[in-house]
Amino acid sequence: MDPHARALTRRSLLGIVAAAAAAATLPGCDDGETSPAPVRTTGRPDALAMAIDAYIFGYPMILLDMMRASSGPTNSFDHSVLPDPYDRGVARLSHDMVYSQAWLDLAEEPLVLQIPGMEPDRFWLFQLVDGWANTVHDLTSKSPRTTVNADGPPFTYVLTGPEWTGTLPSKITRLHMPSAMSTIVARVQIYGVADAPKVNQWQRQMKLIPLSAWNRGELDSTVSRVHPIDRGSEPPTKRIATLDGQTYLNRLCRLMLADPPATADAPLMAQLATIGIQPGGIVDDQPSDTLDEAVRQAQRRLAEWTDPTARSVNGWEIPIDLGTFGTDYLRRAATTRRSPALAPIRDILYANRDAPTTDDQGNPLRYRIRFEPDQWPPVEAFTSITAYDTQGFLVPNPDAIYSVGHFPAVVRAPDGAVELVVQHRDPRPAVPTGNWLPIPATGDFSLTLRLYAPRRTALDGQWEPPPMTLID
Known part of the structure; x- marks a missing residue:
């Protein structure tokens, strides 16, 4: 789920009504980490x-x-399908990952989460988000973050709430959550529509089981559903x-x-x-x-609100402080408003930019993004660029091309450079299908560049995304 400033229509893939509250006293539970002093204080005496x-x-x-409140039962998985431009439930969806989500209630007992072993080259990411929209744990195919003696794959975790004490099964990694009402947001890499059955197979193998049922050997008690495309609820x-x-x-x-x-x-x-x-x-x-x-x-x-910590590079805005917000309440609220459950930058690096589709006279504009030899985004997984309309939804086009860089594969020049063409009109056959990103015919559009499992050179700014330039 992604971070562009226009993405103010972000909505849950799924959701349910919160469970009954349990009594607690101020200041309540802590996540065990030292937080900085509040970014802004509220010493003003007036109620406003x-x-x-x-x-x-x-x-x-x-x-x-x-x-x-708009989802299914707690402690169960909802799996999405590959989105299209008419999926109006969530803005700025990736077209390279398929989402799964589970709303958790950890008040009564822990839950066992098991992630199946997938192909080595298929990237996956599971975020565990607390009730205040902080990412508490992030598990990926590159770094499943299991304990030393834990088995895997499949990778097995016990999710425990703030008040739970007890004995855990051996060879399972404990993940403590500071909120009883928490969320799993999972993403699995997909290679186009034809790959959907295989991804669905992996989704069906995800397990989310109460610890008591797990201890009784009831390993097939996961409840899951496939969530259809959302065509337009508010x-x-x-x-x-x-x-x-x-x-x-x-x-x-x-x-x-x-x-x-x-x-x-x-x-x-x-x-x-x-x-x-x-x-x-x-x-x-x-x-x-x-x-x-x-x-x-x-x-x-x-x-x-604008992000004062974002890096501005060649027309791209790169947010670098995502996932956990401490007492920076304005950042936490504004970021969640634009896109809840953004992945930490170590898992996905996002870069965003806007541009017009036409000049002042209404003539269509054509753009080029050129990655010089050895300057393709440095990642352990893969990279992609997705185009969106002004509302943050995928751009309709007859060829159903919504992103470039991942699938179909880009075609490199003889010297190893990659040149992507961003325009409304179909440039083929002069431009390979994998190198063309369609944009709307009129109005503005935006791009999100995603680096999945970015390497250190991308994280520390040594690598920079190239500019998007006009084609004469």
């Missing part, structure tokens, strides 16, 4: 300022809860924008019973409690017009 801070603080939890970012201030903040208070804030959040929570915002609290005694104004101002802040 504190309600704005509370809105931003709670945005990821509210959004994830809404995504749950994304949660639009639904959340319709909530009035009182409804939003009371919902946050209720959700914090099940997933209390971290210890590092205590300074902010102490101030918010003065207007009733705390686990189990209510804000019914606050003026509704003040709370509604807080919603409007907070939404503007989220919409206008």
Whole structure:
């Protein structure tokens, strides 16, 4: 799920209503890691300022809860199909990976997650995301992050909630989650439509089983479904924008019973409690017009936020601080609003850019992206570039070409360079199919370059994506 600034219509592939809350006290559970001091404090005494801070603080939890509300049962897998331009459920989907998702409730007992062994050259990524949209664990085919004595493949993990204590089976890796209500977001590499049956086979072999059932040998008790293409229901970012201030903040208070804030959040929570915002609290005694104004101002802040840490290289924007946000609440909320569950940069490096499809006179523009010899993106897995319309959806075209770089394979020049053509009109046969990326006929478009399992030279900026230039 991906990070472009236009991607404000991001929606869950799946989702369900959050489970009943369990009582907790402030400041609640911590993830065990040392967090920095709050990026911004809320020492202002007025209710408007504190309600704005509370809105931003709670945005990821509210959004994830809404995504749950549109999905199937907890503790089960939903598997997606390869998207097309009419999949309106999620913006900025990759066309090189097929997604699986599971909404978890770890309050009663742990869950066993088993990832099957796939072909060595098929990249996969499993993110475990807490209730506040932080990536707590990231497991990949390149680095499954198992313990020393664990077996695999298949790779087997026990996901434990914040309060659980007990004995685990041997040769299984424990993954502690600071939130009882957590999420698995999985991606599996796919080589076009013809490869879908094989990917579906791997998806069906994923296991998600209560620990008690696992210990009884009930290894076939995973519940899973194939999630069809979503043709247009309203994304949660639009639904959340319709909530009035009182409804939003009371919902946050209720959700914090099940997933209390971290210890590092205590300074902010102490101030918010003065207007009733705390686990189990209510804000019914606050003026509704003040709370509604807080919603409007907070939404503007989220919409206008730009990433101050992103690298700008040859017209591309590369976010480098993703996945875990500490007490940088504005970054956490704005990033989640644009695209929940972004992968850490060590797993996927994203680079984004915008461009027009026509000049001022309406003439179509043609672009070139040239990777010089030995300058193809340095990755352990693969790379791709995907085109999107202004809403962040795939670009319709008769040949169903939505990305380049991965499948079909690019054709290199005799010197080893790779030249990609980005334009609306079909340039074939002068340009190989694998080197052409269609864009819309009119309006603006955007590109996302993805490096899966990027190498160190890409992570530290030694390698840079080339510019996109106009073809005369």
